[in-house]
Amino acid sequence: MTFLEFCAEHRERVEQRLSRAIPRDDIPPTRLHSAMHYSVLNPGKRTRPLLVYATGAMMGAHPESLDAPAQAVELIHAYSLIHDDLPCMDDDELRRGLPTCHIQFDEATAVLAGDALQTLAFEVLLQAESDIKPAALLRMLKQLTHASGSLGMGGGQAIDLAATGQVLSLQQLETMHLMKTGALIEASVLLGYWASGRQDASEELALKQYSRAIGLAFQIRDDILDIESDTATLGKPQGSDLAANKATYPALLGLDGAKQHAKNQHALALEALNELPYNSLLLQQFAQHIVERDR
Amino acid sequence: MTFLEFCAEHRERVEQRLSRAIPRDDIPPTRLHSAMHYSVLNPGKRTRPLLVYATGAMMGAHPESLDAPAQAVELIHAYSLIHDDLPCMDDDELRRGLPTCHIQFDEATAVLAGDALQTLAFEVLLQAESDIKPAALLRMLKQLTHASGSLGMGGGQAIDLAATGQVLSLQQLETMHLMKTGALIEASVLLGYWASGRQDASEELALKQYSRAIGLAFQIRDDILDIESDTATLGKPQGSDLAANKATYPALLGLDGAKQHAKNQHALALEALNELPYNSLLLQQFAQHIVERDR
Numbered sequence: 001m002t003f004l005e006f007c008a009e010h011r012e013r014v015e016q017r018l019s020r021a022i023p024r025d026d027i028p029p030t031r032l033h034s035a036m037h038y039s040v041l042n043p044g045k046r047t048r049p050l051l052v053y054a055t056g057a058m059m060g061a062h063p064e065s066l067d068a069p070a071q072a073v074e075l076i077h078a079y080s081l082i083h084d085d086l087p088c089m090d091d092d093e094l095r096r097g098l099p100t101c102h103i104q105f106d107e108a109t110a111v112l113a114g115d116a117l118q119t120l121a122f123e124v125l126l127q128a129e130s131d132i133k134p135a136a137l138l139r140m141l142k143q144l145t146h147a148s149g150s151l152g153m154g155g156g157q158a159i160d161l162a163a164t165g166q167v168l169s170l171q172q173l174e175t176m177h178l179m180k181t182g183a184l185i186e187a188s189v190l191l192g193y194w195a196s197g198r199q200d201a202s203e204e205l206a207l208k209q210y211s212r213a214i215g216l217a218f219q220i221r222d223d224i225l226d227i228e229s230d231t232a233t234l235g236k237p238q239g240s241d242l243a244a245n246k247a248t249y250p251a252l253l254g255l256d257g258a259k260q261h262a263k264n265q266h267a268l269a270l271e272a273l274n275e276l277p278y279n280s281l282l283l284q285q286f287a288q289h290i291v292e293r294d295r
Numbered sequence: 296m297t298f299l300e301f302c303a304e305h306r307e308r309v310e311q312r313l314s315r316a317i318p319r320d321d322i323p324p325t326r327l328h329s330a331m332h333y334s335v336l337n338p339g340k341r342t343r344p345l346l347v348y349a350t351g352a353m354m355g356a357h358p359e360s361l362d363a364p365a366q367a368v369e370l371i372h373a374y375s376l377i378h379d380d381l382p383c384m385d386d387d388e389l390r391r392g393l394p395t396c397h398i399q400f401d402e403a404t405a406v407l408a409g410d411a412l413q414t415l416a417f418e419v420l421l422q423a424e425s426d427i428k429p430a431a432l433l434r435m436l437k438q439l440t441h442a443s444g445s446l447g448m449g450g451g452q453a454i455d456l457a458a459t460g461q462v463l464s465l466q467q468l469e470t471m472h473l474m475k476t477g478a479l480i481e482a483s484v485l486l487g488y489w490a491s492g493r494q495d496a497s498e499e500l501a502l503k504q505y506s507r508a509i510g511l512a513f514q515i516r517d518d519i520l521d522i523e524s525d526t527a528t529l530g531k532p533q534g535s536d537l538a539a540n541k542a543t544y545p546a547l548l549g550l551d552g553a554k555q556h557a558k559n560q561h562a563l564a565l566e567a568l569n570e571l572p573y574n575s576l577l578l579q580q581f582a583q584h585i586v587e588r589d590r
Contacts, residue, residue, distance in 0.1 A: 029445065029450050029457065031457065032450060032453040033445060079410075083407075083410060088403045106383070107383035108384050108453075111381060111384065112445075115413065115449050116444050116450070118413055120444055120445070122436065126433060126436055126437050134430065135429065138421060138424060138432065141417065141436070145414050149414035149415055150324065150328060150411035154327070155323070157407060158326065158407050161403055162326065
């Protein structure tokens with residue numbers, strides 16, 4: 001199976017399960033459940049669930065033990081996108097080529113859909129009790145809460161909002177992104193690792209270094225695409241970072257400097273994988289895909 | 296110790312722990328952490344944590360095993376209040392006598408503070424691993440997620456919003472309140488029960504019936520106070536239900552009918568406690584307090 005086949009197969013796998021995990025949209029409150037389906041099942045890249053599956057596959061974990069963590073990280077991601085798009089936050093009207101949740105439904109429904117998707121992330125993960133031992137499940141839940149909260153993803157968004165229009169140093173930009181996207185990417189990798197039943201501090205350290213590098217590379221690539229790509233490919237307005245006066249890697253390092261920085265992160269990711277006594281081909285391909293992707 | 300002394304002591308106990316559970320407001324993002332402290336540590340009644348402590352005390356649970364669930368249910372409640380108060384939802388400017396979170400800070404901070412408090416609820420509960428066995432902890436987490444999500448509290452708020460200006464039947468009003476407030480009250484009682492290590496289906500059923508009755512009584516009393524009390528006592532504008540054209544018990548049953556309905560729920564709560572082989576005096580007093588409280 002090629003890397004792209006692996007991605008296509010597992011993208012479909014997690015989407016099928018997500019569709020069943022969200023209460024049907026004929027169950028009241030129907031509008032809320034419709035909004036949850038709409039926001040989760042639009043054409044997303046599923047980067048985070050794919051990282052769960054890829055890391056788990058490297059460890060020989062049972063696919064069934066990966067389904068719950070894969071759904072959980074995507075649900076956290078989906079909730080954060082809905083809230084980030086709200087008028088009081090980034091005020092975005094387009095996401096993945098479709099109207100954002102508050103445009104398609106309304107603001108109140110968007111707030112509640114995000115809230116309920118966050119809850120559902122933990123609820124779905126808790127349903128994995130038959131496939132994952134209690135100690136590993138509790139460890140996963142802890143990692144996921146920490147990655148999502150005010151010292152992780154949520155805090156990163158707060159820092160991002162406060163930084164709009166400000167000049168950030170490279171270090172400040174990095175801290176912001178490590179919280180806003182890096183923490184959940186790290187959680188995706190660690191949850192996939194722990195689902196195998198394995199728990200080793202030095203391997204976890206290597207996986208954290210890998211996650212940190214691909215998380216930053218992912219963000220740098222995002223910033224580059226915002227300049228080099230077009231609205232149709234991106235599914236959101238091209239040039240929106242510039243328009244919103246956001247701190248970005250190209251703004252700090254220039255376009256060539258940002259591309260070099262992404263290459264450096266790619267190299268760091270591969271170095272980290274070298275520390276692992278496993279066949280890490282899938283995770284190597286993942287790192288390459290992240291710096292080369294065009295959407 | 297009298298009932299009011301029990302409440303005062305445990306209100307202080309949970310507030311001290313909540314204050315430590317939220318990251319200090321000099322840790323970035325400082326504005327977000329300030330908003331979280333502000334919204335949780337204003338003068339609340341702490342009904343839900345007190346129910347955890349009272350049920351746990353009835354069962355002889357160690358107080359230390361009750362601290363995490365007590366904080367968790369209050370954090371879920373606090374997050375829901377912040378989001379319910381937003382301009383796109385109930386658009387309230389006053390809560391517990393103070394400016395609501397989005398007035399004191401800003402809308403984006405209020406959305407993020409609510410989000411982060413929801414995450415923190417699960418994170419705090421997960422920290423109880425040293426006091427609560429894994430199986431009981433996972434059971435608590437499941438109950439709390441279910442009570443909070445789109446089929447519980449979050450869904451109840453969606454139904455409430457959709458119902459504004461509509462004429463509801465008594466049954467529709469009850470369904471809405473059982474989701475919006477009843478589910479979290481039930482979770483508070485069950486979490487306190489499970490913290491003792493006990494798990495018995497018939498006792499859980501009695502506790503669910505008790506919770507259902509006091510949850511409804513709580514809401515009926517809220518509706519009555521909105522008519523009979525004053526803004527200073529309530530800490531929010533008196534008459535706001537009427538102004539917002541909300542479906543209420545007095546609107547459906549008349550003021551006397553609503554008072555009788557609250558008395559009936561009180562009686563049902565006491566009946567349910569009679570099924571339990573424990574000294575349930577504290578929970579009896581709790582039920583009485585709920586129908587007699589003036590704020």
